[in-house]
Every structure is written in C-alpha cells, then in structure tokens.
Amino acid sequence: MTTHSTPPPDTTAITAITVENVRKRYGDRDAVDGVSLAVRRGEFFGLLGPNGAGKTTLVEIMEGLRQADSGTVRVLGQSPWPRNTALLPRMGVQTQSSAFFVRQTAREHLATVAGLYRHDRAAADRTLASVGLTEQRDVYVENLSGGQRQRLAIASALVHDPELIFLDEPTAALDPQARRDLWEVLRALKSEGRTIVYTTHHLDEAEALCDRVAILVGGRIAALDSPHQLVTAAGAPSRLLLPAGRIPVEDADAIPGVDRATVQGGSLVLETAAPGKVLRAVDALTGLDGVMTRTATLEDVYLELTGAAGEPAAHPHSTES
Template identity: 70%
Template sequence: MTTTHAFESSTLSSEESIVEAGTESAVVLDSVRKRYGDVQAVDGISLTIRRGEFFGILGPNGAGKTTLIEIMEGLRQADAGTIEVLGMPPWPRNVALLPRLGLQTQKSAFFARLTAREHLATVAALYGLPATAAGPALKLVGLRGEADKRVGDLSGGQRQRLAIAGALIHEPELVFLDEPTAALDTQARRDLWQVLRELKAQGRTIVYTTHHLDEAEALCDRVAIVVSGAVIALDTPHRLVGAAHVPTRVMVPVGQLSTDQAGALPGVIRVTVEGGSVVLETSTAGATLAAVGDLIGLDEVQTRTATLEDVYLELTGSETRS
C-alpha cells in the first residue's frame, strides 16, 4: 500500500508539470465513469495525454483498459465525467473526428474474401483516398509480399499487421492501438516498434495498450497502470522504475557459490536457484557485487535491475500475459 501511495504522488507532480508547461492536449479525461451492471469498469479516471505523446495504458485483464479506450474513441458512452479528444467531445459519435483518428481494436473486422491490397483500398476509399494508398500502408507494416493474398488466408500475425495498416492508412493525428502486437512473433514485434517510433517522430499521438511490459518500457513516454477501473500509477517508465522497491538480482553460475555463502553476503535479502544460477536478491548491489568479486571474481556474474514489469507486478500483484 505504501508503494502505491508513492506512485500516486509521482503521478500528481507529473500531471501538474504538464499543465504548467501549457502543452496542448490530445485527450483530456475528467472523472470518467462506466458501469456494467454490478461491475464498475471505469471508476472516476482523470488524465491528460499530450499531443505527440506515446502513452501506454497497462493493467490486468478486466481492469477496464478496453472500455476506457472505447470511450476515448467515441465507440462507447461514459456514464459520467467529461471527455475531450483533439478539442472535441467524441460522444455522440463525432463525424468530424473520424478522419483524425486511427483505430486498431482487439477484434478487427476484415473483408476476408478480398486480397490484402483490396482490403486496404476499400478502407482507403472510406476516407476518400485513392486505391494507391494501399501500397505504402502495406510497406509500412511489412506486408508487401502478401499484397495479393486473400485476407482469409493470412496468418493471425499478418492479419494483425493488416489491421494496423488500416488504422494508419489515412495518416491520422491520433492513433489508438489496442494490444497491436498480441499475435506477432518477436521479430515482427520489433519491426512494429520501429514503425511506431517513426510515427511518433512525425508528431502523431499514440495511445497504446499492451501486456508486453518490455514493449511499454521501450516505447512509451508515460504509462498509466489501471486496476479495477482506476489509475493506480501514472508517470514515465523511468520514474516508475526508480520509485519501485524492487531488489537488484545478482546471478552467479551454480557451483561457484553455495546458497549458504550467498545468504551470508552483505545486502542479500533472499537466495534462490533458478535456471542454472544462484540468484541473490540485494538492496545494496554495490556491496553485494564487491563481496561476490572477493570470493569468486565477477566472470560470468550477471545483474538484473528493476524493470517496468517488476513495478507492474509489485503494484497489481498479478501476472503478465502475452
């Protein structure tokens, strides 16, 4: 509980600095609520997303992330609170906003009998764009080789990339991506990261949900961690990690140091054996490493400092899912 309060304090200072700087906002939420029967899906969330910001929304399944995103997109009406997207209310369905937004949802719809190129040409036509817009969009997400393949014959990961291409084809100012890398392999994920970095460099605002915490740490300017419909932490990944009470892990190959020897070293608070390593959790990494070095040297010794995933697990008490 103490840790959560520390993060809340960090959140307030971060939000205040945004207001003081006078940065133009892409999304402003004030006391937004949404209930489904007995379930409070969104419970009084207030936050501001700056223009040009890469903003992550993280949380366990059922935390309210998708409902919150759909409220921002104008796909769902909030029960209470105010929402402003690019200076306008998204609900009732705001037609003026549609060309300025790009949406990739968890369950995207496709024209399955069309080829990937034809599918994107159809999407482009909805925005008044020529069919030739499909080519650059396919290239952007690495699907040029599948351009003439029917959508129904694409793999799950390829369809995911096609959905992202459809969200970007009209060059929107504000892009909502709901778990865009869920069905992608490691290389495809990293390729998409580069696409997203290029979009941000162009000045686009990206609102992003993911269960890949390494992804959020690598890409996001700030993240909001949502649990039970409420934001329990909001700041930059760097600040959240810095405020965490997570020990450093020192990993020594099995056979070089016994668990009894490890447990007696300065700063060590716990010792386990994992994956061929004796793992020393320490609150004073420098002193522990110096002691390990004196005993056995530091060859093959590895250290692992806190990550955003550690912060997430500390705050939510839940396991991430990919």
C-alpha cells in the same frame, strides 16, 4: 489568476485527450471507476493492467464507441460522444477484433479503407510497406496468417494518415521479430508528431516505447508516470545471477548488501539494493565470470501494483496527470 481580460490557457494546443472523473458500470461492477488523465499531443501513452482492469472500456470511451456513465472526455478539443463523425478522419483505430473484407486481397482491402477516407490507392501501398506486408499485397485476406492479419489491422488504422492512433494489443499475435519490426513503425509514427494511445500485456514493449504509462487495477489508475520514474520510485531490488553451486546459498545470504539469496532456474539469485557492493564481494569470493546483473524493470512495478488479488492500492508511484 484568470481574469475577464486574461483568457484561460488553450490546453487543446498541448493535450490530445483529457479524461476527467470518468465512470462506467456494468451491472454491479465498476469497469472504469473515476479515471482522470491527460494525453499530450505527440505522446506515446500506454495503458497497462490485467484482464478486466478497464483498459478496453476506457479506450472505447475515448474513441467514441461507448458512452461513459459520468465524467467528461475531450479528444482533439471535441467530445467523442455522441459519435462524432468530424473526429473520425483524425483518428486511427485498431481493435482486438478487427473486421476485414476477407474476399479481397490485402491491397484491395486497404485501398477500400483508404477510399472511405478519400485517400488514393498509393496510400495503401505505402502503408502495406510500412507494416511489412508488401509481399502479401495480392494474397486474399482470408488466406493471411494470424500475424499477417494483425499487421493488416494496424495498417487499416494508419492508411488515412491520422494524427491520433489507438492501438489495442497491436502485437498480440506477432512473433518476436515481427514485434520488433512493428516497434520501428510505431517509433517512426511518433517521430512524425502523432499521438499514440496503446494497450499491451508486453511490459518490455511498453518500457521500450512509451513516454508515460498508466497502470489500471480494478478500474482505477494505480500509477501514472514515465516507465523510468515508476521503476526508480519503486525501489525494486537488482538481481545478480550466478551459476548455481558456485557459492552455497547460506554463504551468499550472509554477503553484506544481499537482501535475499535463492536458487531459481539453475542460477543463484542475489537480490540487493546495493549491486556495486555485492559485485565487489562476489568478485573477491569467486570472480565475476558468468555473473549477470538484472536491474529492476517495469514488470517489477506492474506485479507489485497488480498483485495476486488484483485490487487497487494506494501507492507512492501514483502522480497527478
């Protein structure tokens, strides 16, 4: 119990962002509808959801780029709105539509951004290296490829060494190898104790990187927890994939423990909540050569929550933040 002689705990010491009952409406549509969450310091926090779910609006409210209609937001212990210039050096922001000094080289652009925050040109070189653009440092921004511009946008958010980083679809234009390279950059930033708030449509990426994720549907949080806990709570079936034709579908459907057997993409797919039991049965019938096992993933949870209609639903995955 809090008394006059016992001050309340200083949550800013452990919480980077606190959002309480935030709402934002455009016309007759609730873009953000009563969202509450807390992002811990040093946490890699993901915001997931279909297009129009409210992710970008919520992030812009956190960044101080947009005013909420109601509710409260605290970022690093301060209110980001009205535009709080004291927070700017402490935050790095990469948006979906980043602006560049296109008539400068990549290094000149980044040095200009670093200078705005009173950092030297060496910071530009270090950051270019961290995102894999050292070889393009003397290339004019207007001549960079789309993926290279995306990496430069991320470098612009990192060059002033912020403690809180907002990344909005950072790997959207990157090829698979560049995506994986950036993963290592992001993991290194987290290991340094930085807080990262991150939106993506790449669910494998969110599962690999995020400590916790919030899944937004229709402007509301439909689920909030670690990817592992969300997948575990979902109870989604595992899938065993066999070469098609090895076992007739009707025989596979009769195997004890198989919930459903279908043919998909040249494979016989067995859905089951008891993969060990089904594997033993398949081994006895035909052997395990060529059999693959796929466990439930964050994508299964996401698809269950978002659904075809895109409407929020009460769900046991939802937790208090």
